[in-house]
């Protein structure tokens with residue numbers, strides 16, 4: 137279960153000129169956000185550019201803390217987590233970042249293998265699972281390529297494979313189909329909905345309203361930092 141109770145987020149704005157750092161008024165990215173998502177739920181997250189979608193996801197993958205309110209994730213009040221608790225909870229969350237964040241010096245295979253190795257899975261299992269998943273997303277011929285040797289769509293598929301390889305309890309995806317053609321996007325949705333059916337809670341932020349229409353599920357819509365629709 138994920139619960140946001142009256143969550144607000146302000147980004148602190150500072151500027152530096154002539155060695156003097158000045159504070160500007162804080163920018164409100166999210167205001168009074170309140171919602172529940174049951175375990176195993178699926179939600180679309182939509183809204184215009186700058187509405188706060190990435191900020192909401194960042195709060196959920198514990199990259200930033202809210203300015204106000206309370207966030208419960210997978211049964212835990214996130215304000216009470218220490219460093220180790222945060223690390224353990226994060227291992228249960230798969231994230232597809234808008235800018236992929238693949239490790240540049242690692243091959244596609246090793247990028248996807250990383251979460252399994254961090255979870256200390258046996259290397260034979262790693263090989264079987266990573267090879268199968270990369271084949272499934274159409275990258276069987278790219279296992280040894282590093283990110284800069286892959287197209288944008290191929291990097292996106294590696295990022296998706298890395299996020300789902302350990303079957304996380306929660307999957308957060310920020311524009312996961314932005315670089316994919318329609319066929320690849322549908323294949324990706326098949327992967328995500330299969331994982332959801334196995335019990336993973338899923339939240340997908342997207343501008344692609346065609347994709348949303350083809351895969352009906354409750355929509356959380358943000359507008360200028362406010363949740364204007366939920367359900």
Ligand SMILES: Nc1ncnc2c1ncn2[C@@H]1O[C@H](COP(=O)(O)OP(=O)(O)OP(=O)(O)O)[C@@H](O)[C@H]1O
Nearest residue numbers: 147148163165183184185186187188189190191192
């Ligand atoms: N690190 C930051 N510091 C200051 N302001 C920020 C920061 N990150 C985002 N913002 C501001 O917060 C607001 C919400 O941004 P966010 O990236 O969450 O929107 P978004 O809905 O994901 O947009 P997009 O669809 O373009 O990715 C915007 O006004 C943005 O300029």
